[in-house]
Amino acid sequence: MEEDVSESVLAEVPVQRALPRRFLTPDTQTAMLFLLPSFLGFMAFMALPILASLALSFTNWQLISTPSFAGLQNYVRLFTVDPAFYTVLRNTLFFAVEYLTLNIIVSLSLAVWISSLKFGKAIFRVIFFLPTFTPTIAASVVWLLIFTPDGLADSLVRTVGLGLPNFLLSTTWAMQAIVLVTLWANVGYNVVMFNAALDLVPKHYLEAATIDGANAWxxxxxxxxxxxxxxxxxxxxxxxxxxxxxxxxxYAMTRGGPGSATATLGFAIYQKGFANFQMGYASALAWVMFIMIMALTILQFRMQRKWVHYDD
Incomplete structure (x- = not known):
């Protein structure tokens, strides 16, 4: 009887089979071999510099001297001592809000217009996408020449007896000029993406809405x-x-000026690190920018549940 019970108990115990050695198959080894250069490149040029910048943010380092540990001194200086930090932060947020709003509105409007065309859609996609291939520095220099007092924009306006302010030397207009140039250079990417998404909307949805009496809007x-x-x-x-x-x-158009009207976090990192050689302080600025980006991205992912509709 006992033997029967023990045999029945053993029969109910699942047999633990050895997992297949997937990582030792020739295909897996070949795949890992091909991935190795990318992994090493990521570690050398991305992961290690990121970790190094985090370590540097807790030091004082003038490039020509030996780094000395400073603890949280750089971060304390950012928020309590350096008055320029809040100016730079305000400029960054102002630019981000204005540029993001204009980019989405303009690119979506252009995408809807292109989608409504009967002919020439591909041509306009190429036209709007071309500026994204232009090197940003080169395009900024061209726009710098356009915005100068004797540049193309001023010359055209003078033909009708009017004049333009010196945009890049005005604390009011300098940031608007930066927004305009950045918008021109990058709006094409979203135009093409939105246009592709609009063209993928099933036609029968639109036909059903039309039958129900919905107008174009x-x-x-x-x-x-x-x-x-x-x-x-x-x-x-x-x-x-x-x-x-x-x-x-x-960097190409205003160098943060006039005064500090267009100085942003990105430019402040360059200025502190490569102009003033305050690498520890620049690293702290970089990590503040990183935390801002991460916080904004997390907030966007949390808010998207309220307005983003995924087709299941």
Whole structure:
């Protein structure tokens, strides 16, 4: 009897089989071999510099001297001692909000217009996307020449007896000029992405809305816009990240001026690190910018549940 019970108990115990040695198969080894250069490149040029910058943010280092541990001194200086930090932070947030809003509105409007065309869609996609291929510094220099007092814009306005302010030397207009140039250089990416999403909206949804009496605006607002909301969300996240990192246009056109009217976090990191050689302080600034980007991205992902509609 006892033998029967023990045999029945053993029969109910699941047999633990050895897991297949997947990582030792020839295909897996070959795949890992091909991934190795990318992994080493990521570690050498991304992961290690990021960790090094975090370590440097707790030091005082003037490049030509030996780094000395400073604890939280750089961060305390940022928030309590350096009055320019809040100016830079305000400029960064102002640029990000204005540029992000204009980019999404303009790119979505252009995408809707292109989608409504009967002919020439591909041509206009190429036209709007071309500026994204232009090197940012080169494009900024061209716009710098356009905005100068004797530049193209001023010359054209003078032909009708009017004049323009010196945009890049005005504390009121300098940031607007930076926003305009950045918008011109980058709006094409979202235009193409939104246009592709609009073209993928099922036609029978629009036909059903038309039969129900919806006009063009209602079809866009209640049908097309919700269906492309995942694309809008992705574009919003990526555009917000790039807007907080703006640097090239400011470096080429204003160098943070006039005064500090266009100085942003990206430019302040360059100025502190490579002009003043305060590498520890610049690293602290970089990590503040990183935390801002992470916080904004997390907030966007939490809020997207309320307005992004995924087609299950």
């Amino acid at each position: 209602q079809r866009f607002w209640r049908v097309r816009l919700p269906l492309i909301s995942p694309t809008i969300f992705f574009a919003t996240v990526m555009t917000a990240i790039t807007s907080l990192q703006v640097f090239d246009e400011i």
